[in-house]
Amino acid sequence: MESFNEYHLNPEDFPFLKPFQDNWLGIRDEFTRFINQASEDELKFTYDVLGPKSKTIKTKGNSKYSAFGILFQGLFIEEYIQLHQIKYPNYETNEASEKAFILREKYFTNLAHVIAQINLNNDNIFRNVYFGTFLPGLDIKLHVNYNHHTNRGYLGLIVPEGDVAMKICHEKLCWHEGKFMVLDHSYPHCPHNYTNYDRTVLVVDFFKPDQPREEVIQFEQEQVAQRMEDNPYSLGVFGKSDKAQEEDFIKYGLAHQLEWDKSL
Template identity: 85%
Template sequence: MESFNEYHLNPQDFPFLNRFQDNWQVIRDEFTSFIKQASDEELKFTYDVLGPKSKTIKTKGNSKYSAFGILFQGLFIEEYIQFHQIKYSNYGTKEALETALELRNKYFSNLAKVIENVNLLDDNIIRNVYFGTFHPGLDIKLHVNYNPHMNRGYLGLIVPEGDVAMKICHEQLYWHQGEILILDHTYPHCPHNYTNYDRTVLVIDFFKPDQPREEVIRFEKEQVAQRMQDNPYSLGVFGKSDKAKAEDFIKYGLAHQLEWDKTL
């Protein structure tokens, strides 16, 4: 029987996530259809505009992490672009939001419907929804995601066999297709993919249900305002506070970190 603790949470405690899990194959098929059918121009736009960018989370070597999504801070991506009037070097703001809406409707209508249904029933509890792919050989440096108002769910979509895992505190946890892994990412963690295949999950950030909603909304607004000022292409997901402190390395990941640093 799987054990849970303060940073590895039991999915049964969050029944509103069942709708995502029940539709995992449909969501996976939308992702794979997009990757196979999208034009080069659509793919470039997606990773340029729809992918949250971090300035603080580092990877070892050339292997990378790629991500793109349709919901950020409770707003669909086109609404988010419009609300923050994000400016891009290759796209005007109006062009970016119109193209984002077009791609969402064309490729991810079922995922959007799941999000809408959950947020309608649970008072906009879902905040970020995006696809995250670990490419072969990925090794991410120990870090935190300083989002104390949220938990992060991972819905396994494409998970190869082998050593692709999340090291968090003193545990190594694994993703499984069709299942949701829920973590509190304020605890230091460092994921990796030592297989020869991509691993893709649907990342679902949601408000902690046991915290007063007014307080978490107020915190989110303040945090996002700062993050968007520092890096508008973070889409409010990442910030300077994600960098792990010295005590985090010592307490949770020193052995792995020393091994990581030797290869730099």
């Protein structure tokens, strides 16, 4: 039986995740259809505009992490672009918003429907929904995600056999197709993909249900304003505070030390 703790959370404690899990095959099919059928222009636009970018999360070696999505800070991507009037090197704001809407309608209608229905019934609890792909050999350095108002769920879509995992505190957790892994990302962590194949999950950030909604909304608004000022292409997902500090390395090392002491 899988064990859970303060940073590795039981998905069953969050029943609003179930519609995603029930529809995981359809969500995966939309992703693979897009990857296989989208034109070069559509793919370029997607990774230029729909992918949250980080300036602080670093990798070891040359392998990359790619991401793109349709919901950011509770808004569908075309609405988010308009709200923040994001300017891109190759696209005007209105053009980027229109193209994003067309792509969402063309390729991700099922995913958008699931998001809309759950948010309608749960007071807009979902904040970010995007696909995250680890390319072969990816090794992300230790970092935190300073989003203490949210938890992050990973729904496994394409998970190869082999060593592809999340190291958080003293644990090494693995993704599984069709199942959620839910983490509190304020704990230091470093994921990797040491296989020869891509790993893709649906990343779902949601408000912590046990925190007052007014407080988490206020925190999110302040955090997003700072992040968008520093890097508008972060889409409010990543920021300077994600970089691991000295105390995070100490916390990570101490967790391993306690586990080693227990084993000895």
